[in-house]
Amino acid sequence: MxxxxxxxxxxxxxxxxxxxxxxxxxxxxxxxxxxxxxxxxxxxxxxxxxxxxxxxxxxxxxxxxxxxxxxxxxxxxxxxxxxxxxRCRQVRIDEAPCCVYPQDDRPFVFAESGVSMAGLARRTVTAALTGLEWAVSLPGTVGGAVVNNAGAYGGEVKDNLFDAMVMDSNGDIEEVPAERLIYAYRTSVLKRQIPVRGGFGPVVLSANFRLAPGDAAEIAATAERNLQHRRRSQPVEPSLGSTFVNPPGDYAGRLIEAAGLKGAAVGGIQVSRQHANFFINPGGAGSASAADVVALIEHVQRTVEDRFGVRLSPEVQLVGEWPAGQRLA
Ligand SMILES: Cc1cc2nc3c(=O)[nH]c(=O)nc-3n(C[C@H](O)[C@H](O)[C@H](O)COP(=O)(O)OP(=O)(O)OC[C@H]3O[C@@H](n4cnc5c(N)ncnc54)[C@H](O)[C@@H]3O)c2cc1C
The missing domain is CATH 3.30.43.10 (Uridine Diphospho-n-acetylenolpyruvylglucosamine Reductase, domain 2)
Structure with missing residues:
Protein backbone atom coordinates (compact mmCIF):
# COMPACT_ATOMS: atom_id res chain seq x y z
CA MET A 1 0.00 0.00 0.00
CA ARG A 87 -20.22 8.82 16.13
CA CYS A 88 -22.99 9.92 13.72
CA ARG A 89 -25.99 9.20 15.91
CA GLN A 90 -29.20 10.74 14.55
CA VAL A 91 -32.38 8.64 14.51
CA ARG A 92 -35.79 9.51 13.04
CA ILE A 93 -38.97 7.47 13.07
CA ASP A 94 -41.47 8.62 10.42
CA GLU A 95 -44.89 7.37 11.45
CA ALA A 96 -46.75 8.95 8.49
CA PRO A 97 -47.09 6.88 5.31
CA CYS A 98 -44.40 7.77 2.81
CA CYS A 99 -45.65 9.45 -0.39
CA VAL A 100 -42.88 7.82 -2.45
CA TYR A 101 -44.12 4.31 -1.61
CA PRO A 102 -47.88 4.83 -1.00
CA GLN A 103 -48.62 1.13 -1.47
CA ASP A 104 -46.62 0.31 1.69
CA ASP A 105 -47.58 2.29 4.77
CA ARG A 106 -45.08 0.77 7.21
CA PRO A 107 -43.19 3.54 9.05
CA PHE A 108 -39.64 4.32 8.06
CA VAL A 109 -36.94 4.14 10.72
CA PHE A 110 -33.95 6.21 9.66
CA ALA A 111 -30.64 5.87 11.49
CA GLU A 112 -27.20 7.31 10.84
CA SER A 113 -24.52 4.67 10.67
CA GLY A 114 -22.90 5.47 14.03
CA VAL A 115 -26.13 4.86 15.98
CA SER A 116 -25.95 2.01 18.47
CA MET A 117 -27.91 -0.89 16.95
CA ALA A 118 -29.20 -1.91 20.37
CA GLY A 119 -30.27 1.68 21.13
CA LEU A 120 -32.10 1.88 17.80
CA ALA A 121 -33.84 -1.45 18.45
CA ARG A 122 -34.96 -0.26 21.90
CA ARG A 123 -36.40 2.93 20.38
CA THR A 124 -38.44 0.89 17.90
CA VAL A 125 -39.67 -1.39 20.70
CA THR A 126 -40.82 1.69 22.64
CA ALA A 127 -42.57 2.92 19.47
CA ALA A 128 -44.42 -0.47 19.27
CA LEU A 129 -42.78 -1.36 15.96
CA THR A 130 -41.89 -4.98 15.32
CA GLY A 131 -38.83 -6.29 13.45
CA LEU A 132 -35.76 -5.35 15.48
CA GLU A 133 -36.53 -7.13 18.78
CA TRP A 134 -33.62 -9.48 18.06
CA ALA A 135 -31.17 -6.56 18.23
CA VAL A 136 -31.99 -5.03 21.63
CA SER A 137 -28.70 -6.24 23.10
CA LEU A 138 -26.53 -6.40 19.98
CA PRO A 139 -23.18 -4.59 20.44
CA GLY A 140 -21.98 -2.22 17.74
CA THR A 141 -23.38 0.32 15.34
CA VAL A 142 -25.94 0.36 12.55
CA GLY A 143 -23.06 0.65 10.03
CA GLY A 144 -21.33 -2.48 11.34
CA ALA A 145 -24.65 -4.37 11.43
CA VAL A 146 -25.51 -3.36 7.84
CA VAL A 147 -22.05 -4.46 6.62
CA ASN A 148 -22.11 -7.77 8.52
CA ASN A 149 -25.81 -8.61 8.20
CA ALA A 150 -25.77 -8.97 11.97
CA GLY A 151 -28.44 -11.18 13.43
CA ALA A 152 -29.66 -13.10 16.46
CA TYR A 153 -32.73 -14.99 17.72
CA GLY A 154 -33.97 -15.75 14.23
CA GLY A 155 -33.73 -12.16 12.96
CA GLU A 156 -31.10 -10.40 10.89
CA VAL A 157 -30.54 -7.01 9.27
CA LYS A 158 -31.65 -8.17 5.83
CA ASP A 159 -35.18 -8.96 7.09
CA ASN A 160 -36.07 -5.31 7.69
CA LEU A 161 -33.53 -3.12 5.95
CA PHE A 162 -35.14 -1.09 3.16
CA ASP A 163 -32.07 0.69 1.85
CA ALA A 164 -28.74 2.16 2.91
CA MET A 165 -27.03 5.41 1.90
CA VAL A 166 -23.58 4.30 0.81
CA MET A 167 -20.50 6.08 -0.46
CA ASP A 168 -19.10 3.49 -2.84
CA SER A 169 -15.49 2.62 -3.62
CA ASN A 170 -15.47 5.32 -6.33
CA GLY A 171 -16.59 8.01 -3.88
CA ASP A 172 -20.14 8.24 -5.32
CA ILE A 173 -23.07 8.42 -2.88
CA GLU A 174 -26.12 6.31 -3.62
CA GLU A 175 -29.22 5.00 -1.85
CA VAL A 176 -28.75 1.26 -2.31
CA PRO A 177 -31.82 -1.00 -1.97
CA ALA A 178 -31.25 -3.89 0.46
CA GLU A 179 -31.60 -6.46 -2.37
CA ARG A 180 -28.44 -5.04 -3.97
CA LEU A 181 -26.39 -5.62 -0.82
CA ILE A 182 -26.47 -9.38 -1.61
CA TYR A 183 -26.93 -10.50 1.94
CA ALA A 184 -26.01 -13.93 3.22
CA TYR A 185 -25.16 -15.36 6.66
CA ARG A 186 -23.15 -12.57 8.40
CA THR A 187 -21.94 -11.05 5.17
CA SER A 188 -22.82 -8.66 2.35
CA VAL A 189 -21.36 -7.28 -0.83
CA LEU A 190 -20.04 -4.37 1.27
CA LYS A 191 -18.12 -6.63 3.64
CA ARG A 192 -16.44 -8.33 0.72
CA GLN A 193 -15.20 -4.93 -0.55
CA ILE A 194 -13.68 -3.67 2.73
CA PRO A 195 -9.86 -3.92 2.59
CA VAL A 196 -8.41 -5.48 5.76
CA ARG A 197 -5.52 -3.01 5.85
CA GLY A 198 -7.65 0.04 5.20
CA GLY A 199 -8.07 1.43 1.71
CA PHE A 200 -10.83 3.10 -0.24
CA GLY A 201 -13.74 0.82 0.53
CA PRO A 202 -17.46 1.58 0.72
CA VAL A 203 -18.83 3.62 3.63
CA VAL A 204 -22.33 3.23 5.04
CA LEU A 205 -23.65 6.70 5.86
CA SER A 206 -27.15 5.82 7.07
CA ALA A 207 -29.82 3.16 6.86
CA ASN A 208 -33.60 3.01 6.45
CA PHE A 209 -35.48 0.16 8.06
CA ARG A 210 -39.17 -0.49 7.51
CA LEU A 211 -40.94 -1.99 10.47
CA ALA A 212 -44.56 -2.94 11.02
CA PRO A 213 -46.69 -1.56 13.85
CA GLY A 214 -47.58 -4.33 16.30
CA ASP A 215 -48.82 -5.14 19.76
CA ALA A 216 -46.74 -3.04 22.17
CA ALA A 217 -46.85 -5.56 25.05
CA GLU A 218 -45.95 -8.50 22.81
CA ILE A 219 -43.04 -6.62 21.21
CA ALA A 220 -41.70 -5.54 24.59
CA ALA A 221 -41.99 -9.10 25.94
CA THR A 222 -40.05 -10.57 22.99
CA ALA A 223 -37.32 -7.95 23.37
CA GLU A 224 -37.06 -8.62 27.10
CA ARG A 225 -36.86 -12.40 26.52
CA ASN A 226 -33.98 -11.88 24.06
CA LEU A 227 -32.19 -9.57 26.48
CA GLN A 228 -32.51 -12.03 29.35
CA HIS A 229 -31.38 -14.95 27.19
CA ARG A 230 -28.23 -13.05 26.20
CA ARG A 231 -27.52 -12.12 29.84
CA ARG A 232 -27.84 -15.78 30.87
CA SER A 233 -25.86 -17.33 28.01
CA GLN A 234 -23.04 -14.91 27.16
CA PRO A 235 -19.97 -13.90 29.17
CA VAL A 236 -19.66 -10.33 30.40
CA GLU A 237 -15.87 -10.16 30.00
CA PRO A 238 -14.38 -8.30 26.98
CA SER A 239 -14.86 -10.38 23.82
CA LEU A 240 -15.72 -10.14 20.13
CA GLY A 241 -18.88 -12.21 20.46
CA SER A 242 -18.87 -15.38 18.38
CA THR A 243 -15.35 -16.14 17.23
CA PHE A 244 -16.34 -18.54 14.44
CA VAL A 245 -19.32 -18.75 12.12
CA ASN A 246 -21.43 -21.82 12.68
CA PRO A 247 -20.56 -24.57 10.19
CA PRO A 248 -23.51 -25.85 8.13
CA GLY A 249 -25.86 -27.89 10.30
CA ASP A 250 -23.87 -27.48 13.51
CA TYR A 251 -22.71 -24.97 16.11
CA ALA A 252 -19.10 -23.82 16.49
CA GLY A 253 -19.60 -23.61 20.27
CA ARG A 254 -20.81 -27.21 20.47
CA LEU A 255 -17.77 -28.48 18.54
CA ILE A 256 -15.31 -26.45 20.64
CA GLU A 257 -16.88 -27.69 23.86
CA ALA A 258 -16.95 -31.30 22.61
CA ALA A 259 -13.24 -30.99 21.79
CA GLY A 260 -12.62 -30.23 25.48
CA LEU A 261 -11.45 -26.68 24.80
CA LYS A 262 -13.55 -24.70 27.29
CA GLY A 263 -11.10 -22.74 29.44
CA ALA A 264 -8.18 -23.26 27.00
CA ALA A 265 -5.95 -20.16 27.02
CA VAL A 266 -3.13 -18.44 25.19
CA GLY A 267 -1.58 -15.50 27.03
CA GLY A 268 -4.41 -13.41 28.42
CA ILE A 269 -7.12 -14.82 26.13
CA GLN A 270 -9.36 -17.74 27.10
CA VAL A 271 -12.11 -19.85 25.58
CA SER A 272 -15.10 -18.86 27.73
CA ARG A 273 -16.40 -21.58 30.06
CA GLN A 274 -19.88 -20.10 29.71
CA HIS A 275 -20.05 -20.06 25.89
CA ALA A 276 -17.29 -21.91 24.04
CA ASN A 277 -17.56 -19.84 20.85
CA PHE A 278 -16.67 -16.70 22.83
CA PHE A 279 -13.00 -15.92 23.47
CA ILE A 280 -12.64 -13.60 26.43
CA ASN A 281 -10.03 -11.17 27.73
CA PRO A 282 -10.72 -11.29 31.50
CA GLY A 283 -7.83 -8.97 32.39
CA GLY A 284 -9.02 -6.24 30.00
CA ALA A 285 -6.81 -3.66 28.30
CA GLY A 286 -3.07 -4.25 28.62
CA SER A 287 -3.26 -7.89 29.73
CA ALA A 288 -3.50 -9.64 26.34
CA SER A 289 -2.53 -9.14 22.72
CA ALA A 290 -4.11 -9.62 19.32
CA ALA A 291 -1.42 -12.25 18.71
CA ASP A 292 -2.81 -14.21 21.71
CA VAL A 293 -6.27 -14.17 20.12
CA VAL A 294 -4.93 -15.40 16.77
CA ALA A 295 -2.85 -18.13 18.42
CA LEU A 296 -5.92 -19.35 20.32
CA ILE A 297 -8.05 -19.22 17.15
CA GLU A 298 -5.45 -21.38 15.36
CA HIS A 299 -5.19 -23.80 18.28
CA VAL A 300 -8.98 -24.24 18.38
CA GLN A 301 -9.19 -24.60 14.58
CA ARG A 302 -6.50 -27.33 14.60
CA THR A 303 -7.97 -29.22 17.54
CA VAL A 304 -11.55 -29.19 16.21
CA GLU A 305 -10.38 -30.19 12.72
CA ASP A 306 -8.27 -33.09 14.07
CA ARG A 307 -11.14 -34.28 16.21
CA PHE A 308 -14.19 -33.77 13.96
CA GLY A 309 -12.82 -33.00 10.49
CA VAL A 310 -14.54 -29.60 10.50
CA ARG A 311 -12.57 -26.45 9.69
CA LEU A 312 -14.02 -23.52 11.65
CA SER A 313 -13.99 -20.16 9.84
CA PRO A 314 -13.50 -16.99 11.88
CA GLU A 315 -16.45 -14.63 12.15
CA VAL A 316 -14.24 -11.92 13.64
CA GLN A 317 -12.47 -9.76 11.07
CA LEU A 318 -8.67 -9.47 11.24
CA VAL A 319 -7.67 -5.91 10.56
CA GLY A 320 -4.34 -4.12 10.20
CA GLU A 321 -0.76 -5.26 9.76
CA TRP A 322 -0.20 -8.97 10.42
CA PRO A 323 3.03 -10.96 10.11
CA ALA A 324 3.67 -12.10 6.54
CA GLY A 325 1.93 -15.36 5.79
CA GLN A 326 -0.56 -15.07 8.63
CA ARG A 327 -3.81 -16.30 7.19
CA LEU A 328 -6.94 -17.33 8.98
CA ALA A 329 -9.42 -19.31 6.95
C1 LIG B 1 -20.60 -9.68 23.27
C2 LIG B 1 -20.86 -9.68 21.78
C3 LIG B 1 -21.98 -10.30 21.27
C4 LIG B 1 -22.23 -10.31 19.90
N1 LIG B 1 -23.35 -10.91 19.44
C5 LIG B 1 -23.63 -10.88 18.11
C6 LIG B 1 -24.84 -11.45 17.61
O1 LIG B 1 -25.68 -11.95 18.35
N2 LIG B 1 -25.05 -11.42 16.28
C7 LIG B 1 -24.16 -10.83 15.40
O2 LIG B 1 -24.41 -10.81 14.20
N3 LIG B 1 -23.00 -10.28 15.86
C8 LIG B 1 -22.73 -10.28 17.18
N4 LIG B 1 -21.57 -9.72 17.64
C9 LIG B 1 -20.62 -9.12 16.67
C10 LIG B 1 -20.87 -7.63 16.41
O3 LIG B 1 -21.62 -7.07 17.46
C11 LIG B 1 -21.59 -7.36 15.10
O4 LIG B 1 -20.87 -7.90 14.02
C12 LIG B 1 -21.79 -5.86 14.87
O5 LIG B 1 -22.76 -5.68 13.88
C13 LIG B 1 -20.51 -5.11 14.51
O6 LIG B 1 -20.79 -3.72 14.54
P1 LIG B 1 -19.65 -2.67 14.91
O7 LIG B 1 -20.22 -1.31 14.77
O8 LIG B 1 -19.05 -2.99 16.23
O9 LIG B 1 -18.62 -2.94 13.75
P2 LIG B 1 -17.02 -2.86 13.80
O10 LIG B 1 -16.51 -4.04 14.58
O11 LIG B 1 -16.60 -1.52 14.23
O12 LIG B 1 -16.71 -3.07 12.27
C14 LIG B 1 -17.04 -4.28 11.62
C15 LIG B 1 -16.78 -4.11 10.12
O13 LIG B 1 -17.73 -3.20 9.59
C16 LIG B 1 -17.05 -2.10 8.99
N5 LIG B 1 -17.85 -0.90 9.25
C17 LIG B 1 -18.33 -0.46 10.44
N6 LIG B 1 -19.06 0.65 10.25
C18 LIG B 1 -19.03 0.91 8.94
C19 LIG B 1 -19.59 1.93 8.11
N7 LIG B 1 -20.33 2.90 8.60
N8 LIG B 1 -19.35 1.88 6.78
C20 LIG B 1 -18.59 0.90 6.24
N9 LIG B 1 -18.03 -0.08 6.97
C21 LIG B 1 -18.26 -0.08 8.30
C22 LIG B 1 -15.70 -2.02 9.64
O14 LIG B 1 -14.76 -1.36 8.81
C23 LIG B 1 -15.42 -3.51 9.82
O15 LIG B 1 -14.95 -4.05 8.62
C24 LIG B 1 -21.31 -9.68 19.01
C25 LIG B 1 -20.17 -9.05 19.53
C26 LIG B 1 -19.95 -9.03 20.90
C27 LIG B 1 -18.75 -8.32 21.43
Missing part, protein backbone atom coordinates in the same frame (compact mmCIF):
# COMPACT_ATOMS: atom_id res chain seq x y z
CA UNK A 2 1.40 3.41 -0.89
CA UNK A 3 0.89 6.21 1.62
CA UNK A 4 0.98 9.95 0.92
CA UNK A 5 4.34 11.59 1.68
CA UNK A 6 2.99 14.24 4.05
CA UNK A 7 -0.45 14.65 5.54
CA UNK A 8 -1.76 18.11 6.44
CA UNK A 9 -3.50 17.18 9.66
CA UNK A 10 -5.05 20.62 10.02
CA UNK A 11 -7.09 20.50 6.80
CA UNK A 12 -10.11 18.63 8.31
CA UNK A 13 -10.38 21.33 11.03
CA UNK A 14 -12.24 23.33 8.32
CA UNK A 15 -15.22 21.04 8.86
CA UNK A 16 -14.73 20.57 12.61
CA UNK A 17 -12.74 17.33 12.64
CA UNK A 18 -9.52 16.83 14.59
CA UNK A 19 -7.01 14.32 13.25
CA UNK A 20 -4.59 12.85 15.78
CA UNK A 21 -1.57 10.59 15.30
CA UNK A 22 -0.68 7.23 16.88
CA UNK A 23 -3.90 6.78 18.82
CA UNK A 24 -4.15 3.43 20.70
CA UNK A 25 -7.19 1.52 19.43
CA UNK A 26 -7.64 -1.17 22.10
CA UNK A 27 -10.08 1.01 24.03
CA UNK A 28 -12.22 1.37 20.89
CA UNK A 29 -12.78 -2.37 20.55
CA UNK A 30 -14.82 -4.70 22.72
CA UNK A 31 -11.89 -7.17 22.99
CA UNK A 32 -9.59 -4.42 24.36
CA UNK A 33 -6.57 -5.49 22.31
CA UNK A 34 -4.76 -4.05 19.30
CA UNK A 35 -2.19 -1.42 18.42
CA UNK A 36 -2.48 2.22 17.36
CA UNK A 37 -4.03 4.01 14.41
CA UNK A 38 -1.47 5.94 12.40
CA UNK A 39 -4.10 8.70 12.08
CA UNK A 40 -7.39 8.82 13.96
CA UNK A 41 -10.45 11.07 13.73
CA UNK A 42 -13.93 10.93 15.22
CA UNK A 43 -16.89 12.23 13.22
CA UNK A 44 -20.21 13.30 14.75
CA UNK A 45 -22.24 14.19 11.64
CA UNK A 46 -22.74 12.54 8.27
CA UNK A 47 -21.52 15.75 6.65
CA UNK A 48 -18.21 15.40 8.56
CA UNK A 49 -18.02 11.73 7.62
CA UNK A 50 -18.45 12.47 3.91
CA UNK A 51 -16.00 15.37 3.95
CA UNK A 52 -13.39 13.40 5.91
CA UNK A 53 -13.58 10.44 3.52
CA UNK A 54 -13.37 12.82 0.54
CA UNK A 55 -10.33 14.53 2.08
CA UNK A 56 -8.62 11.17 2.68
CA UNK A 57 -9.38 10.09 -0.87
CA UNK A 58 -8.08 13.39 -2.27
CA UNK A 59 -4.67 12.82 -0.72
CA UNK A 60 -4.75 9.04 -1.28
CA UNK A 61 -4.72 8.31 2.44
CA UNK A 62 -6.25 4.85 3.03
CA UNK A 63 -9.06 4.90 5.60
CA UNK A 64 -10.87 2.38 7.78
CA UNK A 65 -14.29 2.78 9.37
CA UNK A 66 -14.62 1.80 13.01
CA UNK A 67 -18.06 1.49 14.57
CA UNK A 68 -18.38 -0.22 17.95
CA UNK A 69 -15.24 -2.29 17.33
CA UNK A 70 -17.25 -5.37 18.30
CA UNK A 71 -16.33 -7.55 15.33
CA UNK A 72 -12.76 -6.49 14.53
CA UNK A 73 -9.49 -7.86 15.80
CA UNK A 74 -6.94 -5.11 15.26
CA UNK A 75 -3.34 -6.29 14.97
CA UNK A 76 -0.80 -5.38 17.67
CA UNK A 77 1.07 -3.39 15.01
CA UNK A 78 -2.07 -1.33 14.54
CA UNK A 79 -3.52 0.17 11.40
CA UNK A 80 -1.77 2.35 8.85
CA UNK A 81 -3.73 5.20 7.35
CA UNK A 82 -6.75 6.95 8.87
CA UNK A 83 -9.14 5.26 11.30
CA UNK A 84 -12.52 7.00 11.23
CA UNK A 85 -14.43 6.54 14.46
CA UNK A 86 -18.11 6.85 13.66
Missing amino acids: TMPAAVDLNAPARFGVTVREQVPLAAYTTMKVGGPAEYFAAVATVDQLIRLVRWARSIELPYYLLGGGSNVLISDAGLRGLVIYN
